Amino acid sequence: MAHPSWMKGSSAFPSPVLQIFFDTIEFFIRPFMWCLTGTFGPFLPTTKELKHPKYLILQKLFFVPIYAAGALLLLLPVIVAFLFRNILHQFRRPFCLSVQKDKAVASPKSTYSVATSNLCLMPEIFSKFNNLDKTAERAVKVGERIVIDQLHYTDMMEKFLKKSDHTIRNGAIYSHEHSGVQTRSMDKSKNLNSSQNRDSDVKVDVVAHFPQLDFLCLQETFDRDFTKLLVSELHKVYPWIVYDVGYNSPRLNYCGLNSGLMFASRYEILEIKFKPFTSRCGFCTIVGKGLLMVKVCVQKRTNGGNDVGFIFDTHLQAFQGDNPVVYHQLTEILDWSSEFREETIESGDNVLFDMLCGDFNIDNMSPGDVHISDHKLFETYVDICREKPGKDYDWTVGTELRTPLLHEEAVSTPEGLKTVLEDPYLRQYYLIDADIESATMDAIYNAPLKKDAHGNLILSPVGGRRRIDVVLYRKESPVKIQNYNIITRLAPLTDHIPVSVTFSCDN
Structure with missing residues (x-):
């Protein structure tokens, strides 16, 4: 083509x-x-x-x-x-596409992995509101950690495992003799209900390193200079990168920040489209948020046609309060993703997957978000962490850290944050609870800890479980999720916790 x-x-x-x-x-x-x-x-x-x-x-x-x-x-x-x-x-076109032609495009395979992460690469003055600074330095470190894991970590682990009685699963180490010493598996597949029995063998892990990733969906890469630093690092692994996405106009964002969306791929990108949301409020009125739509080719078949996949990256309204902005944005995502598929599917295309990733700024359990949890988008796209509207499976953990505590020693390293996520009390202390009554900046940034009269932490079933960073797959696509990873590798470089899924395609 x-x-x-x-x-x-x-x-x-x-x-x-x-x-x-x-x-x-x-x-x-x-x-x-x-x-x-x-x-x-x-x-x-x-x-x-x-x-x-x-x-x-x-x-x-x-x-x-x-x-x-x-x-x-x-x-x-x-x-x-x-x-x-x-x-x-x-x-200007609403995105930049950077292609490293000297990098070989990845070979087709039976499984693929995609991750999503909000990086908070805003202009320095805005980053400070999230208790983060030195944005240029953070951008480089984020890129370095991702690249190191892609180039070296898995190879290192494979060599290690050949000399010991261990197994490796998607970048996480397991000891047969001392299960849980090096990493604690959160395999709770028995909790998945029969309506999602295709995913009944999903392995859920908290890991301190990124697994091998074919696709990377990023949010809040707002600052153009810092984003270019990140692009330079990621190009060591990913030949195709879409960045600086969005429109600037008085009508859309008062000529403020772009969408902050970014996409990196090991595979050739065939089509790109971006559409800005038509509804916004508060701080997001100066941010050109929307939906980044990408079609990739994972294999050109010898008999004609392509094996292709669709990946959608988004970042929804933050701090909407009582405004129904997110609900409206979800409707637009559902409409636009379907339109993009119809516009770009060609004769001979074999669609292997359709993934929707991003920072939704809502969770499935908070009272303030419960009216959104039954949106029809969640009937079209599957979230393997949802037991039903308004309730996540017991093994889920949150992805939004308490910003005042970002730099405490316990969460200042990937290994330390991993330990925190595996402990319900520590997790509740350092992560925001899924009990937000109204999604305002004050309610989230200053979310109180639940303590008794003696100052002891009261363990809550929704403690530390505000899960706003998601990877979903379209129900009609031939996708079977194998691994769901909660990744602590970016501690303390961002206030979000990346997540990834590894999936196979039936056809």
Whole structure:
């Protein structure tokens, strides 16, 4: 199949001149953002920075005035640059595609894996609201950890297992002699009901390393400079990467942040489309969130036609409160994903899988989200963690950490966070509970711990189980889930916990 013109280069502009002009404007905006961060950053300290109060005082007394003066001097040229940048955005495609042609496309196989993760790679001043800083450094570290696991970890484990009495399952080590010493399996397949008996042998694990991943769906890669650092790292493994996704306009996002969505693939990308949500509220009015739709080719058959898959990446409204925004966005996802399939399926295509991934910003059990749990999307796409609307299986764990506790020693390493997730008391202490009455910023960021009169933690059946990061599969697709992994590898680089599924395709 001949690729459309947008597949021929990584630029989002039809003309290289426009791309050069855009990059020049970005160059002038960048120093202003540095000054803005330096001006307000010390007044939004992370818990790590609070441990050095003298340095904070020094920043406020000496560096803040310098940065503030720089911001004022740059304000007028930045306003002009900002106007020109947003004029250029009207000529821009809603994504960049970067292809490393020297990287070999992966060979077809019987199983595939996809992961989703919210990385909180926002402009530095916004990251601080999530108790995170040093975003450029975090972007590089995230990429390095993913790449190291893809290139080295599994090979290392396989060599280790040949010399010992262990088995390996999707990147997790199991000892036959001392089960649970190196990693504790959360295989609770007996809890899966008969309506999902195709997945009755699903293995559920908390793992400190990423398994081998064919596809990677990411959210909150908002900042263009930080995203490029991540792209550079991920290209060591993934030949095809879609990034800088979204539109900028006064109507859609007040010319603010893009969608933050990003997709990396070992397999060739055939089609890409992005559609912004039509409903939004609060902070998300300045964010161009929507649905990133991708069609990939996993095999070109010798007798004609392709074995293909569809992957959809999204990030839904945050802190909607009493507004029905998420419900409306789910409806759009269901409509758009079906339309994309119809528009892009060609004669001879054999659809192997259809996966929907992302940060939904709702969970299946909180009272404030219960009205969404029976949305018709969940009849079309299967969430193996759901026992029924309003109730997850007992083995599920949350994916949203309590931001004030992000930098405590217990969750500061992948191994430490893994231990926390495997202990119901620790999990409830460090993760947000699935009992949110109204999804507001205050209710989530300052979610209280349940304690008795003596200050002891009261264990709750929904404690630490607010699960908002999901991987779903379309019910009609020939997919059988083999592994569901909760991955702690990115501690403490983000306030979310990545999840992945490994699946086979019946045909």
